[in-house]
Amino acid sequence: MAILIDPPAWPAHGTLWSHLVSDTSYDELHAFAARLNVPRRGFDLDHYDVPASLYEQAIALGARPISGREIVHRLQDAGLRVRQVDRQSVAPVRRRQYLVGEWAELGERLGVADPGHSGSEWHSLGSQLVDRWNEPHRSYHDERHLEDVLLALNQLAARGESISDTTLLAAWFHDAVYAGTESDELDSARLAVEKLGIFLFTPEAVNQVSSFVAATAPAHVVRDPATPLAHLLDADLSIFAARPTRYEEYAQSVRLEYAHIATTDFALGRARILTGYLERPAIYHTEPARQLWERRARQNLELEVERLRRDALAGD
Secondary structure, three states, X not given: OOEEEOOOOEEEOOEEEEEEEEOOOXXXXXXXXXXXXXXXXXXXXXXXXXXXXXXXXXXXXXXXXXXXXXXXXXXXXXXXXXXXXXXXXXXXXXXXXXXXXXXXXXXXXXXXXXXXXHHHHHHHHHHHHHHHHOOOOOOOOOHHHHHHXXXXXXXXXXXXXXXXXXXXXXXXXXXXXXXXXXXXXXXXXXXXXXXXXXXXXXXXXXXXXXXXXXXXXXXXXOOOOOOHHHHHHHHHOHHHHOOHHHHHHHHHHHHHXXXXXXXXXXXXXXXXXXXXXXXXXXXXOOHHHHHHHHHHHHHHHHHHHHHHHHHHHHOO
């Protein structure tokens, strides 16, 4: 029963990486990773990827150093190993577990997830929201996007940013209504007011959540990077900085949601939106987000805009 770590030997992103695991439970592993200040995004189904810079600190906190081969055996013996062949089927299960856990934890912090009536209502609302994020017409704006936004907020928190509960609530509601129309953000904001109104939140608190949700409309800019809204907007756009394969999946998913739009019209419209982000002095509002995502986001957007302009010239 231990937290285990192998030597940093796996190269990626300009450094070497270790595998951090628990041979007891994933809950123990998540708790230790939080103490080590490794963002939840580092969890890869059965282990955390930990940079070499944190290896000695992990050991100082109590992780036991062992070989990579032994890591695999210990996970297998504990029944916690996810085989390569099972990864595709396990990933959505882990995603749903993460979302359910985050909603429950948020409710506990807000004091509305007690075992009584309000707790039942809170968990019911969480289920309703997850159902919305899994509506069949969604391709990009689904629960994977919700997970990405929550993981991005967690990543900003690991960089020292204080993420407010208002921001987290707004993240859950920000695309809860999605029909591909200009009113989606306002409709999602209205849903937040309707659903949160049954809990003992002040009208001011509910209205702030609603205003944050409405502000996630494309190209919205905040002037004060210290406002909690800046965290939400940066997290919502963190997908711009995805690795190339994930970014391509994202771009294709967005196209599927607008399959009813002719190729030329879609290409011109999306290129205009993305160019608007590129013309900003910075895509992201907060300094940690810029450090994490700005350079790669610009590379991805520039490549997509070039492709979209070629598509527009080629026509339907």
